[in-house]
Amino acid sequence: MYNLPSGLRDFPPEIKILRNKIFSKIEEIFKRFGFDPIETPTIEYWDTMKGKYGEEAENKLIWRFKLPYSDKEYALRYDQTVPLARFFSNHRPNLPFKRYVIDKSYRYENPQKGRYREFYQADFDIIGSKEPESDAEILNIVNFIFKEFNFSNYKIIINDREFLRFVFEKNLNINEEKIRKVYTIIDKLDKIGIENVKRELNTVVGELSDKIVEIISLRNQEVIDYLSKYEEISKEINYFNNILDLLNDKGRIEINLSLVRGLDYYTGMIYEAVVEKPRIGSLSGGGRYDNLLKLFTNEEIPAVGGSIGVERLIDAGIELGIFKIDKKTYTEICVIYFEDTFKDAWNICNKLREIGLNCYIDLMRRDFNKQIKYAVDKDIRFLLIVGKKELSENSVLLQDRYTKERIRISINNLEDIYRIVKNIINNSY
Amino acid sequence: MYNLPSGLRDFPPEIKILRNKIFSKIEEIFKRFGFDPIETPTIEYWDTMKGKYGEEAENKLIWRFKLPYSDKEYALRYDQTVPLARFFSNHRPNLPFKRYVIDKSYRYENPQKGRYREFYQADFDIIGSKEPESDAEILNIVNFIFKEFNFSNYKIIINDREFLRFVFEKNLNINEEKIRKVYTIIDKLDKIGIENVKRELNTVVGELSDKIVEIISLRNQEVIDYLSKYEEISKEINYFNNILDLLNDKGRIEINLSLVRGLDYYTGMIYEAVVEKPRIGSLSGGGRYDNLLKLFTNEEIPAVGGSIGVERLIDAGIELGIFKIDKKTYTEICVIYFEDTFKDAWNICNKLREIGLNCYIDLMRRDFNKQIKYAVDKDIRFLLIVGKKELSENSVLLQDRYTKERIRISINNLEDIYRIVKNIINNSY
Incomplete structure (x- = not known):
């Protein structure tokens, strides 16, 4: 360790x-x-710092040192x-x-x-x-x-x-x-x-x-x-x-x-x-x-x-409660796939990234529940569910984990996701 | 030196x-x-880095050192x-x-x-x-x-x-x-x-x-x-x-x-x-x-x-010309004052800062021409001229140094300056 x-x-x-x-x-x-x-x-030369901060700093506090390969004296x-x-x-x-x-x-x-x-x-x-x-x-x-x-x-x-x-x-x-x-x-x-x-x-x-x-x-x-x-x-x-x-x-x-x-x-x-x-x-x-x-x-x-x-x-x-450690990730969307929809989900995920959204897609071939668990643990707000049935209708499901709201989005209008997600996220931070 | x-x-x-x-x-x-x-x-302990980078790094390249006040060996x-x-x-x-x-x-x-x-x-x-x-x-x-x-x-x-x-x-x-x-x-x-x-x-x-x-x-x-x-x-x-x-x-x-x-x-x-x-x-x-x-x-x-x-x-x-060193300052507005308008200019400048604009006002009691020269040298795009005459009409002059355009703005509507300036600057970067 x-x-x-x-x-x-x-x-x-x-x-x-x-x-x-x-x-x-x-x-x-x-x-x-x-x-x-x-x-x-x-890093500065020690010389630059010498005599500027008083005795205590010079004798106890300044990170000053030489390297094994040089005579120069440096200081942080x-x-x-x-x-x-x-x-x-x-x-x-x-x-x-x-x-x-x-x-x-x-x-x-x-x-x-x-x-x-x-x-x-x-x-x-x-x-x-x-x-x-x-x-x-x-x-x-x-x-x-x-x-x-x-x-x-x-x-x-x-x-x-x-x-x-x-x-x-x-x-x-x-x-x-x-x-x-x-x-x-x-x-x-x-x-x-x-x-x-x-x-x-x-x-x-x-x-x-x-x-x-x-x-x-x-x-x-x-x-x-x-x-x-x-x-x-x-x-x-x-x-x-x-x-x-x-x-x-x-x-x-x-x-x-x-x-x-x-x-x-x-x-x-x-x-x-x-x-x-x-x-x-x-x-x-x-x-x-x-x-x-x-x-x-x-x-x-x-x-x-x-x-x-x-x-x-x-x-x-x-x-004082002025600052809160309440944001674990910059990721906005967790793209969820099933065994037979990975490639479609991958392509949609990358398209959303091009559009400007921060997206995660599981890289460990985990099942639906584990993918959801990751999104929950990381507190990624939106899920984008890429299911076989939805794909056959040329659509995907966007779910807001906070409000539980689900919206069906056409694959031809992925920009809609950008609009919806950014709007909600900008209003909440 | x-x-x-x-x-x-x-x-x-x-x-x-x-x-x-x-x-x-x-x-x-x-x-x-x-x-x-x-x-x-x-800084890490030298121990953490030892044996990870190969001989050349260890013998010639790693910034490793001890301090005068500690036996610990550190490395950058x-x-x-x-x-x-x-x-x-x-x-x-x-x-x-x-x-x-x-x-x-x-x-x-x-x-x-x-x-x-x-x-x-x-x-x-x-x-x-x-x-x-x-x-x-x-x-x-x-x-x-x-x-x-x-x-x-x-x-x-x-x-x-x-x-x-x-x-x-x-x-x-x-x-x-x-x-x-x-x-x-x-x-x-x-x-x-x-x-x-x-x-x-x-x-x-x-x-x-x-x-x-x-x-x-x-x-x-x-x-x-x-x-x-x-x-x-x-x-x-x-x-x-x-x-x-x-x-x-x-x-x-x-x-x-x-x-x-x-x-x-x-x-x-x-x-x-x-x-x-x-x-x-x-x-x-x-x-x-x-x-x-x-x-x-x-x-x-x-x-x-x-x-x-x-x-x-x-x-x-x-x-390759992809990156250009063409922006010298984040400052958007240089507030220009005259001897008898400093206090008004100061207050306007601080109000604009509260509204959200990046403003500079001369701190060296320099005359009009030197104030302008500073704005030119720094390439601050907008001048806000706070003159006696304009003040008597409850207004100031906003000048775009690039287009030479001048607009009279009422002191009651300083938010207009925000709108105009941000609009032009966002479109140009």
């Missing part, structure tokens, strides 16, 4: 069909917003952002460059629910714009996706790295040594609650923890009002207000100074989208990263983007 | 869009034939067949199991035209049927695909491993030591021509080369007639005739005893699809492999399948 390495998954048809449907819908939305697809290889894609930057520097497309990608990345994490060693992300980035409308567009896409999928209890938490820097580093004057610890603690607010945050902060910054807790308890307009007291940050507040002004669904937005996000490369607006239930962490995250491209191009090129954590989105959606 | 490792490729939007279209069409055809998709991970998928066998043994789906997959495999080949280190294959396999109708279905799919893509000069060469064994090993009595060399030589017939084959054969089997050349020069009914003289092979001939009887497009078939195919695991029918021009090798290949599953399941489980070499298919199709 050969097994899969842990953290890696197979997707049997019913799961793959659901995933295809979800990915198509996400892709549809990216297209709506004027994004186009690119693809980069799974860790995310889609660094490959995008590399792609951009190699191809230099016109600006703004709006691209989406729905593809796999690889992290050697400890496998657990919602965390896999090979996983899909759906990324959307805008390279070249330093204007708030590009930040707003990213947030509007996220909102559009969650709305389209009928998530009801989601919110999009936003913050700005400039606010964090001003409030904690400049205003509260927390030094470099402590600031990372502070950020790590406040970032956990959603997970561990305000009391625990306060206690942990206290061990790092002492009495300042009261002040910090007060600040990170502010929400929405309170945050803006608080920051507006400081002239030094007015330009950033203004930019942030411009973003807010362009958002489609302001009720879903929560401004919250406790949002930090792990990756070093963010420079401005940052966001995370979360659902109340299930408690699965953020389903999407991203922000502005105006310095990353420079590592690849030696030029200042602003960028902003986001990523849908589709694995978590799918897991959460299934748990 | 960071570059890609050799043999790996980026796909910019215009290529990715073409590839998406081709892959969708192939997928559509797989569905027509009653196949459903599965997905297996890119070399094809889709072994992962299918592993999947089958783990999940044991109902029979027949008909699955398709369009995904990447990895081989550390010397990069050259049409040969990449990461490449897509489109595989379709039927597990569980030992009947000729399953072989026929595989060949019918291949024919369907080439017909659907309007390849004109293709043929599907078929043979049977049982014929090879009978003719060369039993009848001509070529011993084990020499038989591999003989197969390798006759398999090159298409590439090097009959005279060279004869010369090379002569160095291995001496005068027997005349007889061999005679046999491998037979085509179609000549092959059947020749083999029919031998009672010992009558069961296999009968099976083969049953396959032929079920083929949709017999004119495309060439029976040819020189077809060998490299992989060891084939046991019965084998095929390759080739085009006359360009001379790029086979675009699809496959056959029956009744013993492979046993390595995974310890049971006799018959299987037959094929693979479309989509990289070559695409390269050949582009060279």
Whole structure:
């Protein structure tokens, strides 16, 4: 028995069909917003990825390796952002460059629910714009996706790295040594609650923890009002207000100074989208990263983007009943034959395929009952029964397994089957 | 400057869009034939792949490696067949199991035209049927695909491993030591021509080369007639005739005893699809492999399948003018604004996205001419001009860049834009 390495998954048809449907819908939305697809290889030189993701990734998480036949050091894609930057520097497309990608990345994490060693992300980035409308567009896409999928209890938490820097580093004057610890603690607010945050902060910054807790308890307009007291940050507040002004669904937005996000490369607006239930962490995250491209191009090129954590989105959606694993096959018709009608059934089956229908015909010479059983197990909705008697009358029987309805169809009018079947199937999905 | 490792490729939007279209069409055809998709991970244990592909693959071609943080030996998928066998043994789906997959495999080949280190294959396999109708279905799919893509000069060469064994090993009595060399030589017939084959054969089997050349020069009914003289092979001939009887497009078939195919695991029918021009090798290949599953399941489980070499298919199709890199974007409308109409344009743009149109609006605060230039460069067909004057009359202007036609649309009837644009775009692709 050969097994899969842990953290890696197979997707049997019913799961793959659901995933295809979800990915198509996400892709549809990216297209709506004027994004186009690119693809980069799974494999990059390790050199390209080195120094981009921080220590933990480099020492524990990146799939990096040499082959027995080469001195080159390779690595599997860790995310889609660094490959995008590399792609951009190699191809230099016109600006703004709006691209989406729905593809796999690889992290050697400890496998657990919602965390896999090979996983899909759906990324959307805008390279070249330093204007708030590009930040707003990213947030509007996220909102559009969650709305389209009928998530009801989601919110999009936003913050700005400039606010964090001003409030904690400049205003509260927390030094470099402590600031990372502070950020790590406040970032956990959603997970561990305000009391625990306060206690942990206290061990790092002492009495300042009261002040910090007060600040990170502010929400929405309170945050803006608080920051507006400081002239030094007015330009950033203004930019942030411009973003807010362009958002489609302001009720879903929560401004919250406790949002930090792990990756070093963010420079401005940052966001995370979360659902109340299930408690699965953020389903999407991203922000502005105006310095990353420079590592690849030696030029200042602003960028902003986001990523849908589709694995978590799918897991959460299934748990919430939004996504249902209810389609086992793309096949629409199971052609049923008898011993003496196989050749006719075969020809009819192939004609229907030419017409545009997804058809199955038994390939194992099984009897009527076993053919039906296969259609039932696979949940193929329509049966097309090719019997001797019907053939002698130049017809076949189309049966809808769901409604039990049977229709006699002339062999000269097989197109009728197309019309009937597609009509019913399109109305039911 | 960071570059890609050799043999790996980026796909910019215009290529990715073409590839998406081709892959969708192939997928559509797989569905027509009653196949459903599965997905297996890119990574397998090396153990799963070991001993399945032959020496050359194991010693030179398979991407195999260890990570710095684990003793496990991993490998990247070399094809889709072994992962299918592993999947089958783990999940044991109902029979027949008909699955398709369009995904990447990895081989550390010397990069050259049409040969990449990461490449897509489109595989379709039927597990569980030992009947000729399953072989026929595989060949019918291949024919369907080439017909659907309007390849004109293709043929599907078929043979049977049982014929090879009978003719060369039993009848001509070529011993084990020499038989591999003989197969390798006759398999090159298409590439090097009959005279060279004869010369090379002569160095291995001496005068027997005349007889061999005679046999491998037979085509179609000549092959059947020749083999029919031998009672010992009558069961296999009968099976083969049953396959032929079920083929949709017999004119495309060439029976040819020189077809060998490299992989060891084939046991019965084998095929390759080739085009006359360009001379790029086979675009699809496959056959029956009744013993492979046993390595995974310890049971006799018959299987037959094929693979479309989509990289070559695409390269050949582009060279033949069948595929055109003529679509740079999925975006249908470029919303054009003026300094004082941005906010209105933004809102209209987002409304159109909700209605279902793929819209772009400039995110860099560029002037009218630069906005138009972007639309032209990207080849976005429609412009939606949101001007002050039109707005004051509660309308916008929709312009078809191709026909130069301009239509005034009321802001209350933005759905009209959907109707007009989708109608024109659906008729043109």
